[in-house]
Every structure is written in structure tokens, then in C-alpha cells.
Amino acid sequence: MIEITDLTKRYGNKTAVDGLSFNVHPGRVTGFLGPNGAGKSTTMRAILGLDRPHGGSVTVNGRAYVGLPRPMREVGALLDARAVHPRRTARNHLLCIAQTNGIPAKRVDEVLQVVGLESVARKRAGGFSLGMGQRLGIAVALLGDPKVLLFDEPVNGLDPEGIKWIRELMRGLAAEGRTVLVSSHLMSEMAQTADHLVVIGKGKLIADIGISEFVRQGSNVLVRADDQERLAAELTEAGGTVLPGADGALIVTGLEARQVGKAALDAEVVLTELTPQRSLEQAYMDLTRDSVEFQASAA
């Protein structure tokens, strides 16, 4: 269980994370989603005590990470898989890290097997492909057999087979009752991996929602009305989930366009727009459009 309360972090005068609060629960894969620059990595670094927050608190299983006597036994993290000395072998890289937490060399050989690197264990890590490097980074996270795992953009640059492997690994870890937080900027990836979604943009929480609610047969409807509040109440009553979209629109999941229209009729509000969304990706983009930092304008 990870608890983040009112977390704020600035770099110079730029606010990277702005009063962010959410919890990550065990037994499921929580997708941490947001456009590039939304503050995902900053949040993960704050969980691990790498960055000092300017405000708020982060606890892992009720304690501050930096206070954990054997942190690897409680939290494993993949932050940057390229962070290896290129001339150290994979096994020695893991051994250096394992020794800091009193983890025996036997465990190093075990995780090498789990991630499928046992045949290259004595090869220099500098010669590894992106996928092998990613597996080595995951081996680091698994060394302490931790109850909480953080993966920052684990599928970046991987081939389809590698992506499938990581996805199954994360689902397996969650099924064992572990807390798994995985960040991504790709909705499509999260849709196939996560049980729960935390969406942030510009350092603020946009949504904290179960994936099944968000997906609900992939039908999302964008709707505007003269009385949004009444409509939102009616839609919620009808079984939909309402999230604020760009420019004051409502993003409705769990209801089809016809049901949204019916709800508007029941609530006696005038619809000014009713647009069934094409895809999950589209819904995500609508959700985060206002918070994308760098955006190409239409020519």
C-alpha cells in the first residue's frame, strides 16, 4: 500500500507535482497514466525518497521510505534500466546492489533466472540490448522479493514479446497480493495491463478509477449541456461514470450514447453536444488535453 498525500514538488519555479493525493492498493496492477511531463517520474522518485518534496507526504506500508532499514525487502523499483556501469557484468551489477541490503548471492542467481538472463549473467551489461537492459532493471526490482513494486515506463522501447513478458510478470506479481504501480504515457498499454488507473496531468490528479469502469465496453461519450451538474447527477444515477473533460465537457463511461440522451431527457437539460468517442485512447486524450504541456497546433 502506497499513500500519497498532498505531494508537491517544484524544480526551480516550475511545479512538477501539485498537491497530489492518491493511494495504491495491493493485489492489483495500478496504471499511473499521464502525458509526458505530467509528473509521473517525479512522483515515483518522491515515493523512493530520491527527491525531497516541498510539501505533503508519501508512505509505503505506513512508513516513510527513507526510514526503512532494508528498503529492497519492502519496495522494488525500476526507474532507469540504463543506469548500469557498462563494463560490469550483469551478475556483478546485481551483486553490488544485493549486498547493500544483505541479500545473498544465491538470490542474485534466482532473479537472473526469473528474468531470463542466466545465459548472459557473466557478460558486460554495456553490450545488452534495450530489452535485456530492461530485464536487468526488473531483476534489480525483484531482488529483495518486495511486497511493493514500482515500474517507470517499463515497456519503453521493447519488442512485442518483451512487452507481453513484462505485462504477464506484473499481472503475476499483483496476483500474489503485491502492490504494483506502473507508469506509462500510453493508454492502450495500460488498458491491457492495469486493473486500476490513476491519471495525472500537469502534476494534478485527473482520475482515480477502476479500469473496468473506464473501459466499459470501450464506450465513452463526450457530452455538453446547459446544466452540466444536473446532467452529471442523472448520468451517475443511470450507472455511468462522469469525469471532467476538456473545455468543460463531460466524459461519460459505462453508458452508450442513447442512454446518455435518455438521461438528458429525464433530467430535462438541453444537450449542446453528444459525441460517442471512438476509442479508449481518444477518451484519455480528451481527459488530458488541457494538461499536455507541449502541443502541436493544427496547421
Added chain:
Amino acid sequence: MSVAFADTVRSEWTKFRTIPSNIPTMLTAVALMVFPGALTANGASENYQAADEATRAVFDPTYISMYGGFLFAQITVGALGVLVVTHEYATGLIRTSTTVVPRRGRLLGAKVATFALIALLMGWVSSFGSFFLGQAVLGSGGAPTASLGEPGVLRAVAGMGLLWVLVGLSGVALGGLLRSTMSATTVLVAVNFIIPIIGPRLLPDAVGAWVQTYWPIQAGLQITTTVQSAEGMLPWPGFGVMAAFTAVLLIAAFALFRSRDA
């Protein structure tokens, strides 16, 4: 030593020995100390033959056998100390290290302890090696020689190993402060080599004389002498100046390492 600290030291030793170039570099430092030391001793024995009584009276066979090699070796030792910290910044490994050892003081403390031991062992191998080789060269050249039983000689030879530790740790501290191999090594070479060796020739006489006596590495080197020169500090107070200088660098490095984002 707490269990957690011992674990971190063990990890730091593994880090050091598993970078393939470190052990050869270490042996290079030893060779740089012993062989140029022998050459310097050879030159010194020739000079001794030509010298007058006053020069012969202050002839210090212990110091002469070690000093020439130390000038070269200290750069290698210091640079290895720098790399103990900066290789982690260069590769990004520092983020992993500070994640798995979130107590930053413990992490840097383990680096300091591990490298101090490495530098001490290297230093003693070098200082005793160059001392014995140097005495043989001096003796065959007809100059006086020293033996470990004579007053101050063991202190001077063992003290040379301690000086290696201080030079190495000033490298670790500079690596932690500057985080870049290039800039930390440059500062290290300037502080321990350029300023004390070339400085006195370029600076005004008064400043030059001050540098020659009180500059940390110059003061520290007094521990390796057995003949007290008029302008030099006494052995232990001189060593104390170098130790204090190293301590200040380390304290600054610890303070910054704890407060900075990794």
C-alpha cells in the same frame, strides 16, 4: 560497525573490484610510486657525491626514496578516489544506489571507509616497496641509506601510506562535490600537484614560501621526512593540516550529498 554499514561497505568493495580497470589502475599507482622513486634515488645518489658538507648533512634517504614516485602516484590515487563517486553519476547508477541505501550518509560513509582501506593498503605496499628499493639504489650509488629501525624512519614510511589515504579521500570528496570526473580530477591535480609544485616558481616569494610550507599536501608530506628542514612544518602537525583539509572537503561533500536530489 552496524550490520547495515558493513553490508554497504561489502557492496562498495564489490563495486570497486568489478570495474575491470580499477585493479590494473591500482597496480599502476603502485608501480608509478616504486619505479620513478628508484630513479629519483639514483639521481640523488649522484648528486650526493657532488654535494658539499651542508647539503650532505640534510640528506634524507627515507624521504628521497619515496618522494619522487609519490608525485606521480598521488594523481592516480586521487583520480581513483574521484571515480569511486563520479562513475555512479556518469552511469546513472547513483539513483539506484541512493534508492537501495536511502541513508545517504551511510552510502557515502561506506565509500569513504572502503576507499580509505584500499588506499592504505596500496600506499603501504608502495611506500615500503619504494623505501626498500630506494635504499638499495642509494647504497649502490655510494650514498647513505636508512633502515626501519632508525629514529623516525618507520613513522615516515608508514606515514606515506596514511598520506595516500588522505589524497585518495580528497578525491572521493571532490568527486562527491563536483559529480563530474573531469572537473573533480582537474581540481584535484591543481590542488595537489600544480599549485604546490609549480606555484612557488610563479608566485611572489612570500606567497610561494607560504605555499611551500603550509599548502595541505606540502605540509602533509612532512610526515615522510626524517630530517627536519628549517622551512617545513613538524611531521605530525604538518600531517594534521592535510588531514584537516581533507576533513573539510569530506564534511562539505556529506552535507551536499544529503541535501541534494539524487
